[in-house]
Amino acid sequence: MLVESLITLASKKVAEYLTKGYYEGLDMILNETMSDQLFSHSIIWKSSYLSSIFAKESGLKFNLTTVAHNIRMSPKDYECLQFHAIRSIRIGCDDFKDFQEYRIENGDEESRIDIIRILDTCLNESSCEHLRRLELFYPERLSDDWMEIVGKLLPNLQSLICRLPKEESFRRVCMSFPNLIHLDIGFTYNGNLNAIRHLKNLQILVLEGSVFDSHEGLEGLFELQNLRVIEAPYTHGFIENLLNFDRPLMNLRFLVCFSSDITEEELRRVVEISPSLEQIDVFETSCELTDFSEIPVKVVNLGTIESTMRTLRLYSQIHYDYMDTCCDRISFFLENETKCQGFKEEKFLELMMEVFDVDDTEESFIRCLKQFYEYSFPDQSMTNIIKNIDSNTPLDASKKALLAKRKWAAQVVLSHFPEEVEEE
Template sequence: MFFPTLFQLAAKAVAQQIHNDSIPIDFNFDTKSSNEVVRHLLELDPKNIVKLKTHGSQLSRLTELDLSECEIDVEGISNLKKFNLISLEFGDWYHLRTEFPHPTNSSGIDIVSLLERALKSDSQKMMVHLGFTGEMEDLMMGWERNISKLLPSLQSITIIADLIEEQRWFSKFCHTFPNLRVLDISYVESLKGIKHLKNLQKLVMGYELDEDVYGYNELSELKNLRVLDVSGESIEIISSLLQAEVRIENLEFLDCSMTLVEDHELKEFVKCHPKLKTVVAISTECNNSYIPTIDLLNFNSHDSTMKSLKYALSNGRDEPAEACVQFITDKLIKFPKQLIDSEIRELINALSYVLRETEDQSTKHLAIFCFGKSSFFETKRFFNLFWLEIPGIVELIFKSWESFKWSGMKRTAVPFILSVFKRIVEFLRFGRVFQDRLMYSIIEKTIELSCQYPENIRKVTFILIEAHRFMSLEQSTVMCNNKKVMEGLFEYAQIFIKHNTFSNHRIMETIASYLNQASENTLKHLVSNCQAVEKCYEQVMKISSKHSQKNLSQIVLRLMTVINQDDEKALTFMACSILSLLLAKNLTDDRVYVNSIIEEFNNSWVRSNILDCQYTTEVLDAIFTSKHSTDTLIRFGLILMSNFIHAKKFESREYWNWIQTTSAGVQNNEKWTKKTRDSASAVLYEMAMIKKKWWCPLL
């Protein structure tokens, strides 16, 4: 039921590529394709109206154009003459009033001049539909007469505008366009005169009239009227029609969605119109009504609900569509056990269709809410029914989220998306092995969300830890070399510094595990492009968990395997500072190996320039006050001191004196090796030279 045609899918895909400027068009579209592609283009972004200038030759067969959401400039208006338009809808035109000024109203617009500029002569003769949204008062007096002359073939008009104060306007309008077959109009004070529209087949009235019931009785004279749409919020239109004793002889279709209509009123109206075949009563007091003589679109049954949603979506009815999705959501949250498998499948397919096809963000948000909130989506029944479709559903949910234009709506949807991911990962505990595509997608998207919305730290942490715990060896191997994921993990670890939660060490353990399998190329990327060593340096100074710090030791040791000590002295210096701190705190499992790395650095150290690292004082304090410090560690600390005094000079008299006292203590203590005592002597000598060169009375 909810499957678009191949043509619709192709048109939407082409529109997306044109929107992204990622497809060269070296062919011309036919009329049907031009209309569909342009429609999707403007739905993606109304600013795509400029594409009609750049792709005019390829879309030259365009005949239908809806500008109701676009702000088209004067050049764009003139550009419309390239096309043989037979259907045109305008949106706001206030910005065009300077170019097409109203002769008597400075804030008005000359719509006839505008149409003459926009339409070639053939289009003027063949135009069958015209629509506009805006202030009716902006138009020239007698505009309807002038337009009827300019566009003699008009059969359909849509006017969505503010209230027209002139009471006789609508009657004049009906006399001017006696051949109309379709009329979509709102905010009129009276329907008097509508009886002159003898050929009218479809009438859309979005709002109740402000007058008494006598304005409705002329509807009975419309013998050709087949479709009546009176849907709208908080109006009692059916009651008014019954009071006016309206009898539309050949009426076949009625839409009274979102209106205030009672069950008995609707049944009475149907009784008075024996040719009625279909009534749409979405989100009314008749949600659960049943009338055997007609096809009633409401929420009375599963089939009726599906028909209602399809009708709302295919006709661009956002509010009824949202009401349908809300009803589906309630069923999946409250009564999933009462639904049979075929009904469940159809409901899920309907939600997926909503995410894929509707442009209304509120409706999409509600569908995402349903996926995230209903406990049905954590049951074995769901996974058994939709095992193969789950990867597609996940991608569809995330793609819909990316399409949200409002940051607030994006933020509120994130917890529901993460709930979906969390439930999928939890299902791994039952021994299922996820498809590679699904596993990679969940981790990548969770990482992306974690960095943008850190307030969801608990769900994110659970997903990342449990997914890593249960993934296969092959999946882990692929993931550890996914540079985007690895970068995201390091960024997420930075977020943890502020929260210092009990799960810190689990995230650090996950990173360490990935790095153990990562390729040399991935490690180099993390060191060079992700500032991984710098991030570790900041983390080791701020996190207090011993487990996390031990994992940091493994991470740094792995990263050091790709650091060139000769060319990347600063990184080596920083990495050794981290290791020395962990060694001093006895937070590394392989002390001998770590000690040997620091020893190698000590032996190769030549101070060619001054390296100023943040947190040096904390590292020095740990080294020279720890009972776990080795001779190698003390020597590295002296190298840090040498670097520190050149970088900081006389910034702190107290710390200067501490360095001097500590160095002297090492120099005079034969517990340390000659190399180490010589390093202490070198520090004292450099301090003396600095003091002599930069003499300061405070020192």
């Protein structure tokens, strides 16, 4: 928590300097190996400042390896990445569409963007050789053979993220990047993944928003002996058609079905035939509230207080509504004491400290902490709980740590629900 706070504070200071156009003297704030995380936190200014930040001439001692920010960049911004050892990059092909030198004219057809020129602009020779992760936005603006071209220019690429709605595009990607460990394709409406059998090293597959009308296009998945993770959020028909084979993905450990059409029956069948499965995510599905505590894998949903805490940890940083939902659900369990089987106080307090946001605390979060004290210490005021903690000094280090967490939680509740001071 302390390190994160320092990063945030430093980032705000960096952003303040950059917004005002001050580039000299920033070395006093940044160390010589400026972290990618700190740089990411400080991306809150206009794109017009980026070139000065990226450039070696700016005097800043950035040693960037990751440029994967959701901001529009100009070719000049990309060009300055030549000064860095880039290992992960996010390229928006749209960023180049208005520049004639990046266009490939196709007669009467719409012009395409030259991927060779883009990569030459962004990456030096060493970065091309050692790039591990590439995220491409709007790859449809590239020539039809961009997969083969990029596969040759980036020989050690391990992670590829791009949208491939056409079956032929997907097939060519699988043929051109045989060393991929992570593939995120999304929105594969044709649902034919059989070409994936060429990716023998694949460990993580992401299929967000894809539609599967038949099981015939999924057979190739069973040839991937290294496949450990499948993320299939917002999908339709994936689990139903996968189960049509009635055979396991032998080494699958994590399955994400967030907001998909998976059913309770399908979930239980997946668990039954998957010997290595450790966790399955069914948050925001029809079985979101089902208690699966009897099955031998971890479930991410709101079925029990334990699974709800698991869900809160995963989704609290994505959307505030998810924090509201999870905290309200935990409060429900604490209010109905018979539903608190498996509740562990210290794990709960550690989680609440982990997701606590000083600047933007949700009311549901505070209500949840308050309900915890009503459950664990009925008829006791926060003030008295803190006094009792302060007067109790156990020698056991683990008990001291637990009391410190209790005190923190009580102080947070007290700051939002002040109590009248009792006269001595």
